[in-house]
Amino acid sequence: MALDSCFLVIFGPFKIYIQVHVSVICMKELQHLNKYFKKYWKKLLVGIVITIIARMLQLVMPSYVNKSIGVVEQFMDSEIAESEAESLLLKFILIIVGAALLSGFFTFLMRQTIINVSRYIEYDLKNEVFDHYQLLSLNFYKKNRTGDLMNRISEDVNQVRLYAGPALMYGINTVTLFVCIIPIMFIKAPTLAAYALIPLPVLSVLIYHISKVIHKRSTVVQQFLSTLSTFTQEVFSGVSVIKAYALEPRINTELGTLALEGKNKSMNLAKVDAWFFPLMVMLIGISNIFVIYIGGKQFIDGEIESVGVIAEFILYVNMLTWPVAIIGWLTSIVQRAEASQKRINEFLLEAPEIVNTVNELTPIKGKIEFKNVTFTYEDTEITALKNLSFTIEAGETVAILGKTGSGKSTILDLVARLYDVTSGEILIDDIPIQQLNIDSLRKAVGAVPQDAFLFSDSIKNNIKFGKEDATDEEVVQAAKEAVVHQNIKGFSKEYDTVLGERGITLSGGQKQRVSIARALLKDPQIYLFDDCLSAVDTETEEEILSNLKKASTNKTTLIVSHRVSSAKNADRVLVLKDGELLQEGSHEQLNNKEGYYKELYITQLAENTS
Template identity: 45%
Template sequence: MKHLAALNKYFIKYKWYMTLGMLFTAISIVFSVFQPIMVRQIFDLLAKNLDSYRMISDMASLKSAFRADFSKVLAFYGITILLFALLSGFFMFLQRQTLIVMSRHIEFDLKNEIYQHYQVLDLNFFKMHRTGDMMSRITEDVSRVRMYVGPALMYSTRTIIMVVIIVYLMVKVNPLLTLYTLSPLPLLAVTIYYVNRIIHRKSERIQAQLSNITSIAQESYSGIRVIKSYVQEDASARHFEEASEEYKQSSISLAKTDALYQPSMALMIGLSVILTIFVGGMQVIKGNITVGNLAEFVIYVNMLTFPFFSIGWVASMIQRAAASQQRINEFLQVKPAIKDEPGAQSVKIAGAIRFENVTFTYPHTGITAIKDFNLDILPGQKVAVIGRTGSGKSTMAQLLIRMYDPQEGRVLLDGHNLREITLESLRSQISYVPQDVFLFSDSITNNIRFGTPSADQEVVQTAARQASVEKDILNFKEGFDTMIGERGVTLSGGQKQRISIARALIKNPDILLFDDCLSAVDARTEKEIIGNLYAYLKDKTAIIITHRIFALFEFDKIIVLDEGRIVEEGTHGDLLSLNGYYAELYARQQSGEEESVSE
């Protein structure tokens, strides 16, 4: 239960739902336990008047009157029992409308808490955890937890209140008969305890296997084009089938364990009924209780049947919820490495960038991407960053938007350490076009204005025109309202890159980072985009990471990276005179021999 203690804050939040639900549960049970009392009174009344009825067997008129009067009494009791049943059902309805509704509110809050926590976690977390596993925790695990805060809580409350009230009434009638009736229950409790331990262990294993299945499916769906192109459908299906088989076997094993509850509790309840009838019959013969009391006890035993049957079901739900909540807690307890530092402020930036002795090693791989890196960029300067794969180009951009923090050195923006600036303020003033373009399953318009939802359609079209993608969009049947498939699968690579560029331009930021974002466009389109960008970036600071040389773009500075260090720096003419990597790359490009290397 220690893992489920994390849910107490929700019980406090919805305390009125829970309080009313328990109150309605108690009222419903009170009305239901009145019914056996009515039955007892009917039986006692029948037994008491049966002898009198026999004594007047020769008097037809009196006998007829007796039957009429007794029928009215029976009708009264029948209507009363029906009324109590209706009231019990009505308050049971209210019980579900409070406790089950509360569980849905908690499910809503818990899913949002998990999602919001995912949003603040740093990139390293997402590289270390599979998407399918994260999806499983926000869906399957939350669903199991809801079963605990809803049905499990409701049936537990009902069982406790009903057992307390019924046992009290039974003891009040005859303590000895009550003892015999309830004597099989300790054995039932021991059985439940041991079976629950097994269920908890198996539930944890099942949840882990389910996360694995979800991850395999998600990866297969995302990489379906690769699977098909390499004709690996059968291999992929076998991989999924093997994981599903493990999950199936574990689920069957758990089902077999669950199956122990039904016969175990049926046996205990059966023993209780037999003992009730046998011992109760002896007590009736001795005159200690009436026939009505015996009938009342039999009904009580049957009323306790479902509560005791539900013990196993509720215990199973609680064990599964505990296993799921433990997995949820593992994520919720992860602290983001990248967050607003104490005292961080919103800052209006002009665009001056400085890297001071920066060294950065990726935590999940141990690879040092940047070593003793120093760079100064003045406001409004246009800087090109060139280098081989793994030279640290993309890492430089990631550090600038603070997706990571360097282990050594610092990154300054207008003289402010990035740690002194709030993440929202920093990232809202920088547009970043990543190397791995990502588009959402939404319209083209909404994808372009993703960072600026308030932008009107004219601004959207202007951004698309500047990114040289407007003509392509207008050729689509639904134009800017065209829906993009998952990750933009309905578009070409070049179209996705240009829409991503339009998304960056529409923000009208002070600093722009382009990470090899023109690798999928042809030379003519590239030339057009470069021309548009040159005018757009006139007063802005821009860093363009590329494996190509844009001879038509007049950069203020070009740097060449190798193994995380700057090995060449200067203008286009300066670097050509060095006759190094840049000059070699330019020569190959001029001769039509383009490098295909990109980070």
């Protein structure tokens, strides 16, 4: 049942209030959850039935308290004997206690069903969002901040979970209690019921407005906490720079200013939050005063039969108080869930730029051909490649050289189909790259990026990232080929050493070599090395290149580099300038020609000998 329709059932007499506020609750975005409610409808149905049973059992107590007081009155008036009175009281007490125990038991079951379903929905929704994140292209991640992505899959999904669980549960509670209690009260004492219920809609309206203010101010506090977290994260990440420039006093001052601002925002929230329970207690008290005063007068005038009715009504009022108070809270939950689901839907509706058009697996041999390829980055509108054409045969090793910004790394990204070309065509094994199964293509690629990324995990698991079922012997062999084995052996826990965030435990050269070991362990058909030896010395570079030549036999290998030494042993060298092919040929051929390659070789040779 939609929560807005629940409110209409509950507050039929207070139609104006509902018409004003129910329009606030727009369910359009939350319709995305219908498939999950349908998936778990059996558990939800059981939960709803259990909830109704729990609340019905709760209604046993007031009526039997009334009966118990009636027994005492009868005994005082000598209408029944002491033994009979004691027997009846014991019976009624046992019924009250039994009903309370059963109500508590069913309340426990209620939470185990409805709240559990909300956790299942949270789990499914997080997986849906994460799976979609993985389908989206690199352009998407360039446009959106990591913190925002994390917030939508964590905090926003949690807000939606509150709607799917607690809001649903308390909504059913509220409906059940109002549908049952209000008719009982009017049947037993209409006038007393009317007076007793007067403060409740006032309480609901006040709590609603207070909840709105609390929601606004808590949102401000949460947003500020994100700012504070970002600031502290950057400080921790850049602590070496802060220390090097002796910026500690300035950072402390900035943090103090942020902390003071955060305190003021939190105090503004606390001042409004402090009204919540006092208002509730005051209006409950007013209802109880009405019940006692009006009920007392009616008892004196003989309009009600027993003082027990007054006690029963006091219990009913107190039972209704919390459901009425949480109407505003429930409304706020729905509003927040609607806003959060809208933010989630924005990303879920984001269409992946790279689409897998082939379902069946496509074997990859390794031939690569660029035909008049032009590529422009969408975010910067920089044209990285301009009408570029070349062919790399399967099993061939090709080095790609050029100045910064010449388009070298872009070629590797296009081969792995991280982007699609703006114009022209890329063929893999003489098949247009869009007609290949994208999973087959990427499984056939072993890429080592320029900025080596390692996870906060053991060195062994970081290397095995390329092949999860690899044996320890295979991991060690890959590390040896990447010339990082001796470095790893120098750590106290060796391959079980857990790395810090982004592999900060290792030096730049060690991170690059662990990344190379990861690619070698994968043993793909196509190797893509993006300037992955920039942080190692010349001697280590020579050893790694020698090992790579052996490992990449019959494998297509593209080596992007600024160093001629990385290109010497390649079958061919492509020299790029401003996204265009400037020179092409073997090391010997290009070194015998006047041009960029020969100039670079002479310059770097002079640097190495000086």
